[in-house]
Amino acid sequence: xxxTPETPHTYSVPxxxxxxxxxxxLLLEMLIAVSVCGYSLYLTFHGLGGFPGKH
Amino acid sequence: MKTHKVEQLxxxxxxxxxxxxxxxxTAAFSPSIASHYHLSIKALGLLASSAIWMAxxxxxxxxWAADRFGAPRTFALILSVCGAVSIASAFTTSYKLLFAxxxxxxxxxxxxxVGIQHVAQWFGPHEIGTAEGLFAGTGNVGxxxxxxxxxxxxxxxYQAAFLWLGAIALVIAAWYLVRxxxxxxxAQQALVRKQSNLRGTLFVWSRYIAIALMLAYAMSFGLxxxxxxxxxxxxxxxxHAQILALGFSGVAGLQIAAxxxxxxxxxxxxxxxxxxxxxxxxxxxxxxxxxxLIAKTLPYAPRLHWxxxxxxxxxxxxxxxxxxxxxxxxxxxxxxLVAMGVSISFATGGTFALVPLLFHDRPGVAAGFIGGLSTTxxxxxxxxxxxxxxxxxxxxxxxxxxxxxxxxxxxxxARYERAPQEHGLMEHQVLVAEAA
Numbered sequence: 001x002x003x004t005p006e007t008p009h010t011y012s013v014p015x016x017x018x019x020x021x022x023x024x025x026l027l028l029e030m031l032i033a034v035s036v037c038g039y040s041l042y043l044t045f046h047g048l049g050g051f052p053g054k055h
Numbered sequence: 056m057k058t059h060k061v062e063q064l065x066x067x068x069x070x071x072x073x074x075x076x077x078x079x080x081t082a083a084f085s086p087s088i089a090s091h092y093h094l095s096i097k098a099l100g101l102l103a104s105s106a107i108w109m110a111x112x113x114x115x116x117x118x119w120a121a122d123r124f125g126a127p128r129t130f131a132l133i134l135s136v137c138g139a140v141s142i143a144s145a146f147t148t149s150y151k152l153l154f155a156x157x158x159x160x161x162x163x164x165x166x167x168x169v170g171i172q173h174v175a176q177w178f179g180p181h182e183i184g185t186a187e188g189l190f191a192g193t194g195n196v197g198x199x200x201x202x203x204x205x206x207x208x209x210x211x212x213y214q215a216a217f218l219w220l221g222a223i224a225l226v227i228a229a230w231y232l233v234r235x236x237x238x239x240x241x242a243q244q245a246l247v248r249k250q251s252n253l254r255g256t257l258f259v260w261s262r263y264i265a266i267a268l269m270l271a272y273a274m275s276f277g278l279x280x281x282x283x284x285x286x287x288x289x290x291x292x293x294x295h296a297q298i299l300a301l302g303f304s305g306v307a308g309l310q311i312a313a314x315x316x317x318x319x320x321x322x323x324x325x326x327x328x329x330x331x332x333x334x335x336x337x338x339x340x341x342x343x344x345x346x347x348l349i350a351k352t353l354p355y356a357p358r359l360h361w362x363x364x365x366x367x368x369x370x371x372x373x374x375x376x377x378x379x380x381x382x383x384x385x386x387x388x389x390x391x392l393v394a395m396g397v398s399i400s401f402a403t404g405g406t407f408a409l410v411p412l413l414f415h416d417r418p419g420v421a422a423g424f425i426g427g428l429s430t431t432x433x434x435x436x437x438x439x440x441x442x443x444x445x446x447x448x449x450x451x452x453x454x455x456x457x458x459x460x461x462x463x464x465x466x467x468x469a470r471y472e473r474a475p476q477e478h479g480l481m482e483h484q485v486l487v488a489e490a491a
Contacts, residue, residue, distance in 0.1 A: 026329035033326030047302025
């Protein structure tokens with residue numbers, strides 16, 4: 001990946017305390033997305049039902 | 056009043072979540088409404104499409120109002136009007152009146168640009184991607200949550216659902232008014248208010264970079280809502296034999312399987328959106344500028360590159376969907392749809408990580424233009440998808456004839472190394488008017 005360290009956008013701002021909780025929430029949301037998709041696709045590809053869980 | 060930007064983010068996100076819940080609550084109960092009023096398929100289709108009617112113009116007005124009057128007042132007004140009409144719709148016995156009331160409730164969908172403006176007024180350039188991503192991604196879940204939760208909670212009693220949704224909207228409106236604050240400083244609020252005039256609106260609408268971002272959002276969010284409407288029918292027709300081979304039979308079985316495959320795109324596009332904001336922040340922090348042509352020295356140049364990569368990914372996945380369809384591979388098509396949902400989320404999150412930075416003195420007007428006009432794309436794509444002689448070719452056509460030109464235009468508009476927002480249609484006249 002090309003980087004340009006001398007350019008003005010490469011500033012270093014210390015992260016505020018809220019940021020780590022924000023990242024935790026977004027990771028949780030991604031986990032939910034992957035889990036729901038995986039589960040519902042598993043059901044569907046096995047002819048068992050599908051989203052949102054109708055059997 | 057003492058507050059913190061995280062409190063403002065939570066208020067905006069919760070308000071937006073509830074607005075999306077109300078926006079799509081009509082669709083969640085459309086079978087019950089159809090059965091209650093003995094609606095035809097045509098009438099049902101009209102009811103379903105009515106949800107989007109108010110979005111393009113409504114978002115433009117709402118964005119301007121957020122700049123002019125502040126996000127808390129604008130958001131509270133949207134919540135209280137939609138909430139009150141939702142309550143009224145719970146007691147309506149005439150279908151015509153119910154239809155009109157639900158069109159008004161669908162105005163709730165314009166709250167997106169108000170929240171974008173509100174969050175932009177509180178978070179700094181180094182964290183705006185994650186903040187806007189958390190707001191938009193989490194709020195968007197309201198649409199999916201409505202489809203999942205409301206019918207389970209209320210069964211066929213849509214009247215009770217509309218009553219509760221409206222009543223809680225009124226409570227959130229009061230919360231927004233009491234605890235919401237328009238901006239982190241009075242000076243910032245005054246600057247934005249001052250710029251929210253017709254001249255400011257024309258300025259934003261005529262900028263190449265604003266038009267490029269609007270088209271990028273049409274290519275991502277527009278595609279997302281178009282696919283929501285299109286995909287169930289696509290899988291039912293394009294993979295009929297494959298779905299039957301999985302063990303599904305009858306219309307209900309096909310509907311469940313096709314709906315599941317379609318939901319994959321919608322779910323990933325919504326829930327990966329905060330991650331895209333985080334990635335935009337990461338590009339910014341690391342100073343990554345891998346693409347040719349796009350500016351490399353602007354203070355937010357890495358964010359422009361992140362959006363450029365996302366647009367390329369969307370175009371690529373569209374072509375791949377055609378290839379998977381022509382191969383007749385249901386598994387591969389679903390896999391490509393997952394990639395498409397993620398790519399869409401990258402672009403939607405990437406777009407609104409840029410808007411407040413490019414138009415920091417007119418965030419609401421810019422968000423209204425970019426987030427409003429782009430929704431009309433949701434009507435255009437399905438027409439192209441269904442227009443070809445082969446149902447699988449539509450994606451490649453859209454990619455080749457719309458997405459490649461849009462991506463090239465974006466690269467062209469984002470090439471300026473100094474103030475890209477100063478370049479646009481009638482450049483000289485607009486800049487003279489701005490200076491006056």
